[in-house]
Amino acid sequence: MNSDPSAVWLTAEWAVEGKPPGSVEDYQILKHSKGPLLHEDFTQIIARFSTGTPELLPQVTIAWVGDKANTRLILAIHRWTGYDGRGRRIATSRYFSVLYHWAAEYHLSYEALFHALDGSAPPSDDLVEFAVQPHLATVGDTIRATAMGTAALLLTGRHVCVLEGGALSMDDRLRFLDAVAAFLPYGMRTRLTASTWSSSASTDKIRLSFASHPGSDKVIPIVWGEPVSPSYLPEHAQTYLDLLTHHPDPAELIVRLAMERDPLTFKPEGCAGAVEVLENICVSTGRGYGEYAVRLHKVERTLTRYADAAGNGWLSEMNTAVGQLIDLKWSAEDFFDAERRRYRKLIRDRRLLASRPPEGMRADVYAVLLTVGYGQALGPEDVEEILTDVPEPSLELIAALSSMEPAVVRSLPRLLSKEAMEGAFAFMQTGTLAEVAAEEGQATWLMALACNELVARGSGGRQDPCIAEALNAHDYLIDVIRELHPPESAHHRFTGHRVMLQAAYGDALDGDELKEIFSRVLVPGAGPLIAAASSLYGSGAGRVLLDAAFHQVEKTPLPAGVLDAVKGDLLKPELAGAPPKLPWPSALHRGIRRFLRRGRRPARSSRSGDGKSSWMSPAMVYTLRAIAISIVVFVIALGVGYLIAQAL
Amino acid sequence: MSDEGSGRDHTDIAMWGAPGSGKTTLLAALSIALSRRPQQDWRIVGGDAPSTDFLIQNTLALSGVGEFPEATKDRNRYRWTLLGPPAGKNGRRRGKPAQVTATRININLMDPPGGSFGDSHHLSTADKSELISSLEKSKGIIFLFDPIREFEKGDAFNYLFAPLSQLASQMLASSDKYPDGKLPHHLAICITKFDELRVLQTASELTLLTTDPDDVHQFPRVPQDDAAQLLQELCSISATGNADIMLNTLTHFFHEDRIKYYVTSSIGFYLDPMRKVFDMADPVNLVPHAPLSSPSAAEPMPSRIRGQVHPINVVEPVLWLGQQVLNEHANGSPAG
Numbered sequence: 001m002n003s004d005p006s007a008v009w010l011t012a013e014w015a016v017e018g019k020p021p022g023s024v025e026d027y028q029i030l031k032h033s034k035g036p037l038l039h040e041d042f043t044q045i046i047a048r049f050s051t052g053t054p055e056l057l058p059q060v061t062i063a064w065v066g067d068k069a070n071t072r073l074i075l076a077i078h079r080w081t082g083y084d085g086r087g088r089r090i091a092t093s094r095y096f097s098v099l100y101h102w103a104a105e106y107h108l109s110y111e112a113l114f115h116a117l118d119g120s121a122p123p124s125d126d127l128v129e130f131a132v133q134p135h136l137a138t139v140g141d142t143i144r145a146t147a148m149g150t151a152a153l154l155l156t157g158r159h160v161c162v163l164e165g166g167a168l169s170m171d172d173r174l175r176f177l178d179a180v181a182a183f184l185p186y187g188m189r190t191r192l193t194a195s196t197w198s199s200s201a202s203t204d205k206i207r208l209s210f211a212s213h214p215g216s217d218k219v220i221p222i223v224w225g226e227p228v229s230p231s232y233l234p235e236h237a238q239t240y241l242d243l244l245t246h247h248p249d250p251a252e253l254i255v256r257l258a259m260e261r262d263p264l265t266f267k268p269e270g271c272a273g274a275v276e277v278l279e280n281i282c283v284s285t286g287r288g289y290g291e292y293a294v295r296l297h298k299v300e301r302t303l304t305r306y307a308d309a310a311g312n313g314w315l316s317e318m319n320t321a322v323g324q325l326i327d328l329k330w331s332a333e334d335f336f337d338a339e340r341r342r343y344r345k346l347i348r349d350r351r352l353l354a355s356r357p358p359e360g361m362r363a364d365v366y367a368v369l370l371t372v373g374y375g376q377a378l379g380p381e382d383v384e385e386i387l388t389d390v391p392e393p394s395l396e397l398i399a400a401l402s403s404m405e406p407a408v409v410r411s412l413p414r415l416l417s418k419e420a421m422e423g424a425f426a427f428m429q430t431g432t433l434a435e436v437a438a439e440e441g442q443a444t445w446l447m448a449l450a451c452n453e454l455v456a457r458g459s460g461g462r463q464d465p466c467i468a469e470a471l472n473a474h475d476y477l478i479d480v481i482r483e484l485h486p487p488e489s490a491h492h493r494f495t496g497h498r499v500m501l502q503a504a505y506g507d508a509l510d511g512d513e514l515k516e517i518f519s520r521v522l523v524p525g526a527g528p529l530i531a532a533a534s535s536l537y538g539s540g541a542g543r544v545l546l547d548a549a550f551h552q553v554e555k556t557p558l559p560a561g562v563l564d565a566v567k568g569d570l571l572k573p574e575l576a577g578a579p580p581k582l583p584w585p586s587a588l589h590r591g592i593r594r595f596l597r598r599g600r601r602p603a604r605s606s607r608s609g610d611g612k613s614s615w616m617s618p619a620m621v622y623t624l625r626a627i628a629i630s631i632v633v634f635v636i637a638l639g640v641g642y643l644i645a646q647a648l
Numbered sequence: 649m650s651d652e653g654s655g656r657d658h659t660d661i662a663m664w665g666a667p668g669s670g671k672t673t674l675l676a677a678l679s680i681a682l683s684r685r686p687q688q689d690w691r692i693v694g695g696d697a698p699s700t701d702f703l704i705q706n707t708l709a710l711s712g713v714g715e716f717p718e719a720t721k722d723r724n725r726y727r728w729t730l731l732g733p734p735a736g737k738n739g740r741r742r743g744k745p746a747q748v749t750a751t752r753i754n755i756n757l758m759d760p761p762g763g764s765f766g767d768s769h770h771l772s773t774a775d776k777s778e779l780i781s782s783l784e785k786s787k788g789i790i791f792l793f794d795p796i797r798e799f800e801k802g803d804a805f806n807y808l809f810a811p812l813s814q815l816a817s818q819m820l821a822s823s824d825k826y827p828d829g830k831l832p833h834h835l836a837i838c839i840t841k842f843d844e845l846r847v848l849q850t851a852s853e854l855t856l857l858t859t860d861p862d863d864v865h866q867f868p869r870v871p872q873d874d875a876a877q878l879l880q881e882l883c884s885i886s887a888t889g890n891a892d893i894m895l896n897t898l899t900h901f902f903h904e905d906r907i908k909y910y911v912t913s914s915i916g917f918y919l920d921p922m923r924k925v926f927d928m929a930d931p932v933n934l935v936p937h938a939p940l941s942s943p944s945a946a947e948p949m950p951s952r953i954r955g956q957v958h959p960i961n962v963v964e965p966v967l968w969l970g971q972q973v974l975n976e977h978a979n980g981s982p983a984g
Contacts, residue, residue: 024667024668024800025667025668026668050721050722052722053717053719084719086951087716087936087949087950087951087952089718089950091719199698200701201698213696213701215698
């Protein structure tokens, strides 16, 4: 008798299957208890959960029988006992049946039941009375990952067999089965069958078993000690595994799962229920790891609320949900892939991207939905998927798609008419418009549409600072304007830039604005832009241009003396002539000379001709001077061009 | 159906017999029997991992350790392929040697616990249905008759009648596919445990024993033509006297010209390793094996195979069934 005060006393029905020694008959039920379970009940249990012809014993099989309040857990212990009439070993199986609600109440592990029942000798007819320690499985670090993966695999509804576990002891294998069960809600034990070994022919009868081979293609094989392949995990199972593996305290999780005693099956609804149970545990437990589950719930709840409101036209509800959606500020990097797939599925199932929220918030809603469901950037396949789901996208949706993936605009012409395209451009963010226009390889007419839309946004006194920012980010669309107008239409390029600058800055530029523009003009083809900007500033533009040019020079890490000299050259071009002597250290001078010698042109001798002079290289001085003079001449030429344009 | 050369389809051969009649042991001996054939013309390979495992484990257990397979607890399915000599001529075609294609007999075989054929075994309804279905789909049946069991218990008929009635009901009652009212299967009736002294002595007393002149070991055999006579004689000493009903039932339900009788032994007779010739005075190859902790006299002991395993008529029924199905396939004539 067990005198441990922490043990609980329970009873079990039982049956013994085997052969009398010396028998030539098949296996049969030799005796059984006289309780609610009858001979035919045990016959059925044995037939349903057979693990096949035994190879190595002892082994343990776990099964179940009954429904609702009559559900019982079955523990079968198989051992060799004696020989039959043909001299073959007899595999005797003792089946024990314990009411599920007792096992659940005391959170009994299979291992605890095994140790409690293995030594018990069935009385003649009565139930077996046994003492058992009410404790849960303890899962060691070495098997935790495999156990969690296997638990998630079982939620696919398919059977799982563990290969290459033959070297483990029966106790170790039973411990693993317990660990897997511990990472499932306790209620799933009402339908869990597991065995420490089953023949390949029987893996289709036992949901989880150690075996030599999977009996059929329906059984998922996993190799002992190796991680579970994600390819076997559908979305809900992957979510379950994510939740398990991100939990910082597996022991606490096991306790919480053991408290989930409501029966659950391994059918799809039961597996979905298991995921929900785990999510609820994570939410209610809070703490750091709960953030994911909290987010999962919150996002799904908000999406569902929005879907319900949009579907029923409940404007007030929709407004609330939209507000909550826009408040979803979590960065997309934090989303797990499986999590995002769930959101995306919900968005697709409820056709949220096809919904039409109130106009004022439409763009924001689409932007949030796309971010939540697809992440920060869309891929071509995502766009394809969305446009398949929503064959007639709203203009705002197109704009939102384009904002996330400017390349999307390329595919729009085959979806939309030119008029509709214009409409779609009206909903694009200003930065997106500039991006679309500047996109490499963009169609000319799309460039023109984007430029027109930019100009339209800033015209009529609606000065838009975003336009200036977008233009600056894309070199004031110098390449785009050049692409739109042929070389012989220089005045059109000039006009194009001018109206664009007016849209961005208004009819007159101040010094800072002009400086900002000129900071981008030291590139080929910038002439029309310089002219346009100068025309909006008036006299003194040349000085700003020189300042801008000098600002570029300033960014170059040159010695202060050199910078001063160049500044003088830029601002006083008439002083060009013999460069002043500069008090540079000879070491620095030598450095510059070495630099010049490495250039394409052969280095000239120094002014003193001795090669040891502290004077600056004439080549450098003349080069800098030539740049300054070129810029001044260029500005003068542009001024002339401007006067001509004014005259036109 | 078997598909010569392609190996795509499978000849379904079912096994039928009472518990302990030696179904699994016969399968385990198949590989050894093929290896011992002087012609070395056929070999067997597994079609899937469990089937290959079975071949490896049980062949090694029988031949190496001298152990029988464990008693079957659940129905097992095996897929094997028998690879034999090419069926046609291997001449030259347009100056090039023709490609040699081995004859393939693919076997899908279900090995259930013997009790499944009776009423007492705890097979689920689905499993019983699958068992009958496997018999229905099969083209050939190996029926094992255990004369020792029949002498002691006389219950072979019990394990024949119920499944045969169900099979006939499914195949013959609701279809005019078989207008002659007979089941289309080829039936190899194997009288097992020829190595048992009582069976050997009965055959000897009936002067049915002969030897194969090509057999260097001079093992006794019962010629195929005389096997039916031995069976009838063994049936006459059935414990219940029902064995003759069993024989009549078989010939009523199956075409007589599709039945063949074989006197078989999966382990064969004992062969003195020094003399290497069968000795009628010391024929028994299966002996009790007392474990180290000596049990009481009343307690059953494990059996052990004394010497080498020399299966008798194990390959022949399987090859015959396979060949019949191949022939039917080649002639395009469906069974029935």
